[in-house]
Amino acid sequence: MNPKRKQRMLIILFVLGGVGIAIGLALYALSQNINLFYSPSQIAAGEAPKDTLIRVGGMVEEGSVERHKDSLKVQFNVTDFQHTITVRYEGILPDLFREGQGIVAMGRLRDDGTIEAQEVLAKHDEKYMPPEVQRALDKAEAAKAGE
Amino acid sequence: MWQRFKAWFHKWASPKWFFDMSASWMPWLKGIAIACMVTGVIWGLAFAPQDYQQGNSFRIIYLHVPAAILAQSVFMMMAVAGFVNLVWRLKLADLAVKAAAPIGAWMCFLALFTGAVWGKPTWGTWWVWDARLTSMLILLFLYFAVMALHGAFTDATTGGRAASIMAIVGTINIPIIKFSVEWWNTLHQPATFKLTEKPAMPPEMWVPLLIMVIGFYCYFGYLLLYRMRNEVMEREQRTQWVRELVRKGV
Numbered sequence A: 001m002n003p004k005r006k007q008r009m010l011i012i013l014f015v016l017g018g019v020g021i022a023i024g025l026a027l028y029a030l031s032q033n034i035n036l037f038y039s040p041s042q043i044a045a046g047e048a049p050k051d052t053l054i055r056v057g058g059m060v061e062e063g064s065v066e067r068h069k070d071s072l073k074v075q076f077n078v079t080d081f082q083h084t085i086t087v088r089y090e091g092i093l094p095d096l097f098r099e100g101q102g103i104v105a106m107g108r109l110r111d112d113g114t115i116e117a118q119e120v121l122a123k124h125d126e127k128y129m130p131p132e133v134q135r136a137l138d139k140a141e142a143a144k145a146g147e
Numbered sequence B: 001m002w003q004r005f006k007a008w009f010h011k012w013a014s015p016k017w018f019f020d021m022s023a024s025w026m027p028w029l030k031g032i033a034i035a036c037m038v039t040g041v042i043w044g045l046a047f048a049p050q051d052y053q054q055g056n057s058f059r060i061i062y063l064h065v066p067a068a069i070l071a072q073s074v075f076m077m078m079a080v081a082g083f084v085n086l087v088w089r090l091k092l093a094d095l096a097v098k099a100a101a102p103i104g105a106w107m108c109f110l111a112l113f114t115g116a117v118w119g120k121p122t123w124g125t126w127w128v129w130d131a132r133l134t135s136m137l138i139l140l141f142l143y144f145a146v147m148a149l150h151g152a153f154t155d156a157t158t159g160g161r162a163a164s165i166m167a168i169v170g171t172i173n174i175p176i177i178k179f180s181v182e183w184w185n186t187l188h189q190p191a192t193f194k195l196t197e198k199p200a201m202p203p204e205m206w207v208p209l210l211i212m213v214i215g216f217y218c219y220f221g222y223l224l225l226y227r228m229r230n231e232v233m234e235r236e237q238r239t240q241w242v243r244e245l246v247r248k249g250v
Helices: A003-034 A040-044 A131-146 B002-011 B015-047 B056-088 B091-122 B131-151 B156-170 B173-183 B203-235 B240-248
Strands: A053-060 A073-079 A084-090 A102-109 A115-123
Touching (some): A003 B173, A040 A053, A084 A102, B015 B091, B056 B091, B056 B131, B056 B173, B056 B203, B091 B131, B131 B156, B131 B173
Antiparallel strands (some): A053 A073
């Protein structure tokens, strides 16, 4: 390869490496701010600020959803299977909201350790399946539980 | 082997060779693209089973995923072309950067748009500033930057070099997009398809998706060659062979 081209190539690689390292460091420094949400464990560890808008993400605990009879008020527990936090919300929940579903709630952490949410988003996982398969799985599980 | 590769590489320096070769590739690309996209759309939208949670709204995956894959692949291809343009000063590489940028930008826009349309019923919001969505938006702006830089100079060669540098530096964003769902907590789900694992999706769902992805790649190849041929004709309009072509009315 002729020396001129080699030199150009080295300059490009050098610049790319430099910019890459700079961006890597910047992202590393910002990593906490890039996370969209806190997990219940992080909140239990006191990492989340109180009375400011934060997001909390996790699974809706099975059997924890309590709906208010005459309003849209709803209360449920969000868990990451180590710690659990109670979320209160008033409004319409997304279609995908159900027990066992991953969600992200935006709201304020109150002194009693609960989250007063303004917005609840459903988090979809990367698994897709036809409904028949799900029904078959449910049936298998029910049969197993019945034994 | 190396000598052969070098000989093949040097052929690309000749716009006429490219013009003649691409003419024979284009019908293939066009045919495969149409066949794959028609099959993929009909299979994906009408025959693939519903998702157990999302019902029919998951079908947007058949546009969203190929568009998102293409948006990233096109950028990487542009960076490779930019690298060749800067190091070897190959004219065709410069044309490839110029021709690929708007196609990639459209793919990126399509991915963002279909994602928003899907996000509203599934997540409950059109947009959220999580790492995956934000880095994808940055990719769109990087495309705009490449396009703007290419046109920002009176001298086309200088513009081409500036755009090439932008394309090369911008590739740093690609791994960030790819791994954003693993490095940070995001609302966007992690990848369904991994090279090392079985996909978290049954074949009757992913086969049409794979066909769509192949179709999108061929469609991109076709568009790219089409645009590059136009550029070649324009840049080489004073040469004997282009005049000959115009005279013959091709």
